[in-house]
Amino acid sequence: TCALPICGTAEDVLSSLPSITVSTEGEVSLRGNQSVNIMIDGRMKSANNLDILDAAMIEKVEVIAIPSSKYDPDGTAGIINIITKRNEYTGTSGKTTLGFDSFGSKTFSINTNYFKDKLNLFTTYTNGDRESEGYSKRDRTIVSNENNFLEGYKRYSNFNGNGKNQYFKFGLELYPEDDRIFYCDLNYSDYNKLKFDIMQTDSIPNGLTYITNTNTNRDGYERGLVAGYIMKLDGDREITIETNSQFEKESDLENIDELFVSEKEESNEYMFKIDYTHPFASLVLDKKNLLEIGILDKQNGHSNYFNYNNIAEYDFNNSRNILATYIDVSYYIKSNFSLKFGTRFENTIRNFKANSSEISSELDDADFYLFLINKQLESDLYNKNYTTIYPSLFFNYDLGEQKGNVKFGFGRRVERPGNWYLSPLPRSFSEPNQVHIGNPVINPEDIFKYEVSYSNRLRIGYLSSSLFLTSITDVFDWDMDKYIQTEDTFMQDENCITDCYYALSHDNIAKKTEYGVEVFMMTRPYKWWDLKFGGDITFGKLSSTSNSDSGIESDQNGNTSSTSLFANSSFTIKEHLKLDMNTWMWMAKLTDGTIHPMSGTNLALKYDFLNKFSFIFKINDLFDSQKFSIETSNQYILDTITYIDNMDYERQRKGRSFTLSFDYRFGDYKENKFKKGSQYNDRSGGDMMGY
Numbered sequence: 038t039c040a041l042p043i044c045g046t047a048e049d050v051l052s053s054l055p056s057i058t059v060s061t062e063g064e065v066s067l068r069g070n071q072s073v074n075i076m077i078d079g080r081m082k083s084a085n086n087l088d089i090l091d092a093a094m095i096e097k098v099e100v101i102a103i104p105s106s107k108y109d110p111d112g113t114a115g116i117i118n119i120i121t122k123r124n125e126y127t128g129t130s131g132k133t134t135l136g137f138d139s140f141g142s143k144t145f146s147i148n149t150n151y152f153k154d155k156l157n158l159f160t161t162y163t164n165g166d167r168e169s170e171g172y173s174k175r176d177r178t179i180v181s182n183e184n185n186f187l188e189g190y191k192r193y194s195n196f197n198g199n200g201k202n203q204y205f206k207f208g209l210e211l212y213p214e215d216d217r218i219f220y221c222d223l224n225y226s227d228y229n230k231l232k233f234d235i236m237q238t239d240s241i242p243n244g245l246t247y248i249t250n251t252n253t254n255r256d257g258y259e260r261g262l263v264a265g266y267i268m269k270l271d272g273d274r275e276i277t278i279e280t281n282s283q284f285e286k287e288s289d290l291e292n293i294d295e296l297f298v299s300e301k302e303e304s305n306e307y308m309f310k311i312d313y314t315h316p317f318a319s320l321v322l323d324k325k326n327l328l329e330i331g332i333l334d335k336q337n338g339h340s341n342y343f344n345y346n347n348i349a350e351y352d353f354n355n356s357r358n359i360l361a362t363y364i365d366v367s368y369y370i371k372s373n374f375s376l377k378f379g380t381r382f383e384n385t386i387r388n389f390k391a392n393s394s395e396i397s398s399e400l401d402d403a404d405f406y407l408f409l410i411n412k413q414l415e416s417d418l419y420n421k422n423y424t425t426i427y428p429s430l431f432f433n434y435d436l437g438e439q440k441g442n443v444k445f446g447f448g449r450r451v452e453r454p455g456n457w458y459l460s461p462l463p464r465s466f467s468e469p470n471q472v473h474i475g476n477p478v479i480n481p482e483d484i485f486k487y488e489v490s491y492s493n494r495l496r497i498g499y500l501s502s503s504l505f506l507t508s509i510t511d512v513f514d515w516d517m518d519k520y521i522q523t524e525d526t527f528m529q530d531e532n533c534i535t536d537c538y539y540a541l542s543h544d545n546i547a548k549k550t551e552y553g554v555e556v557f558m559m560t561r562p563y564k565w566w567d568l569k570f571g572g573d574i575t576f577g578k579l580s581s582t583s584n585s586d587s588g589i590e591s592d593q594n595g596n597t598s599s600t601s602l603f604a605n606s607s608f609t610i611k612e613h614l615k616l617d618m619n620t621w622m623w624m625a626k627l628t629d630g631t632i633h634p635m636s637g638t639n640l641a642l643k644y645d646f647l648n649k650f651s652f653i654f655k656i657n658d659l660f661d662s663q664k665f666s667i668e669t670s671n672q673y674i675l676d677t678i679t680y681i682d683n684m685d686y687e688r689q690r691k692g693r694s695f696t697l698s699f700d701y702r703f704g705d706y707k708e709n710k711f712k713k714g715s716q717y718n719d720r721s722g723g724d725m726m727g728y
Contacts, residue, residue: 047119049657050092052637054100055557056573057117058601058623066623067100067114068505068553068573068599072452072482072513074112077119078222078263096120102505103446103486106363106379106429107312107329110450113484113509121161121206128153130704138657139695142167150704157210163203170197173688178241179535182679188535189241194234202228216269227258236467250294251467257287273316273325281308293466301342304456308335319369327367329379335359339456349410352392355459355477360384365429373435381427389459389477391417405520405538406463408527409474413461419478425451441493441500452482458513458543471539480545483510498560501571506552511545512579514593518542532675547593551577565609572602579628592671595628613645630669630684637663651700657693664689 052059058066067073101108102115109116131149136142146163173196178189204226211219234251265279282305289300312331319326340354365379391413429448436443457464460475490503520527520538527538553575560568577597603621610616622636641655666687672679 050095053605053619055571056555068575070114072113074116078121103448103488105365106381106427107365110427111453113452132702134698134700136698140168155212159208161206165202167200169691171690176685178683180681191239194236196232196234198232200230218267220265222263225260230255249467252292254290259285275314277312279310297346298466299344304339306337321369321372324369329365331363333361343462349407351410355389358386375433377431379429384424387421389419409463409472409540441491444490446488448486450484450486454479474540474542476542476544479543480511482512501557503555509549512547512549513543514547515541516544516546534680547579547581549577549579551575567607570604574600592629597627599625615643617641629671633666635665649702653698655696661693
């Protein structure tokens with residue numbers, strides 16, 4: 038990993054890791070796939086707020102492509118688990134960091150630790166005030182194969198924003214006896230995000246220009262409590278009991294010229310689990326096999342109150358309750374050959390209920406948003422109860438000294454629709470004729486993953502390579518419905534060519550197969566130069582499962598691909614002076630177009646002095662190249678005439694910037710102490726796939 042204090046936010050840390058990319062919108066992808074489960078200290082989190090998690094709080098990042106049955110099966114691409122810092126030293130110690138950047142952002146963080154005898158206390162506090170600016174532009178045209186231009190527009194947006202946040206974490210570990218551990222983490226965070234957007238739309242061919250002003254205010258907080266007890270029994274047996282409670286609340290206010298929209302959301306999660314590990318004798322000398330069993334109860338709830346211009350209200354809630362049990366066995370066949378196999382059983386109950394009545398028909402008939410909101414109220418109740426089995430299997434074969442290691446992994450996984458997918462409400466109100474809306478009855482994606490990897494410590498460094506295959510059914514994909522405006526309402530018309538209204542929602546309309554290769558290398562060309570580099574390439578095929586040709590859109594069938602490359606260098610210029618450089622590139626081919634190469638280069642210079650101080654200077658996006666650019670083309674046939682819908686889009690959230698920060702360390706920093714293990718630390722054969 039990179040030198041974490043240099044990296045700014047959690048987004049910067051993730052973008053420096055192999056096969057992970059972060060888009061200009063803050064969307065995280067693993068091997069080009071955005072369906073990745075983001076966790077913080079083993080607890081699932083949304084990727085939307087990673088920009089408020091300061092890198093100074095992060096100890097390490099675990100990336101698991103195929104976890105064992107013991108762990109949640111969520112995420113097509115796998116799991117990214119961000120581990121925050123806790124006490125590592127005896128006595129009292131700590132660190133504080135103060136930073137600034139050229140956009141006017143200011144950050145402050147402090148970590149304090151106290152460990153003595155049987156008590157370990159640690160606290161973390163961060164405070165950020167971050168400024169941002171950027172732009173987006175979109176050109177769209179509709180033409181026929183007779184080269185007749187029908188309609189189009191050129192749209193340009195300029196936006197700036199401000200985000201304030203603070204985060205506090207208090208942790209406690211108590212060791213009443215050598216074989217007993219009680220631990221407790223309490224965390225709280227709040228944030229306020231402001232965004233101001235000016236959008237100009239030039240319509241073609243009528244030449245009319247429209248100006249839209251949008252002000253957005255997001256205000257929210259999160260609080261959580263984790264408590265657990267570990268009992269170590271005879272024969273290295275172990276029982277862990279843990280409970281976890283999380284609560285989030287957010288208020289969104291959006292003003293688009295004269296239009297007013299507000300949302301108030303609340304989410305809560307409760308989890309209780311018991312894990313038991315039981316080593317048992319192995320026929321292989323100096324090895325132990327391992328049995329792991331456990332049970333988990335997880336309850337999630339989400340409620341939303343939506344107000345549209347004080348004339349329409351929508352109140353709904355959804356919930357997902359999961360009861361799971363698992364068994365994992367790690368077994369040594371030979372000293373150099375082991376396997377791990379297991380199964381997870383889950384019973385899931387999903388509920389959705391709309392607590393709203395139909396909107397009056399006397400309201401504005403020309404408002405497409407109101408029409409869609411009213412249409413959603415036609416389906417106000419949804420319940421589903423189902424049971425799923427998630428098997429996993431891993432082989433680990435050591436070829437011998439300096440010959441390397443081969444692993445095989447298989448697992449069934451799931452991508453559950455999040456609140457953004459399920460919310461039956463319009464998203465983004467700045468484009469009156471194109472609306473994104475959720476789908477509360479969408480099914481989860483069903484995923485089967487296979488992977489073979491080879492790794493070896495060579496004379497020149499460490500090499501890791503993987504071949505992977507993924508099969509997905511019930512794929513989430515955008516489904517677009519076209520509407521035309523009549524005298525008193527809107528009517529669905531898939532044959533509409535011009536002056537159309539578009540409703541886009543996710544649906545289970547396809548299956549997908551992906552396969553690819555990943556290579557990663559760590560080496561030291563010179564004693565003053567540490568180098569990490571690698572990349573991955575993924576190919577895919579998307580196939581619509583619609584039984585009607587008229588129901589298949591041109592982008593719902595076809596081939597896809599994605600490629601990412603990275604290189605991280607760390608140069609030791611002098612004993613206390615270090616230069617880090619992180620470079621990455623990502624591009625993709627879609628069924629209906631291309632995402633052009635997107636890249637970034639960051640430089641950081643770190644100077645340590647007086648044993649307790651550090652000075653860090655960083656240049657973010659050195660070449661001002663971190664821009665998302667996509668070009669698509671969709672075609673459809675009507676009455677023997679082919680119509681082509683072309684779109685070019687480009688967006689940059691934040692260009693080149695300069696950051697200056699200071700670190701101060703206080704305390705003894707003497708000897709390491711015992712630490713509660715990693716969330717994904719396997720103690721016996723058949724390791725999972727990841728790093």
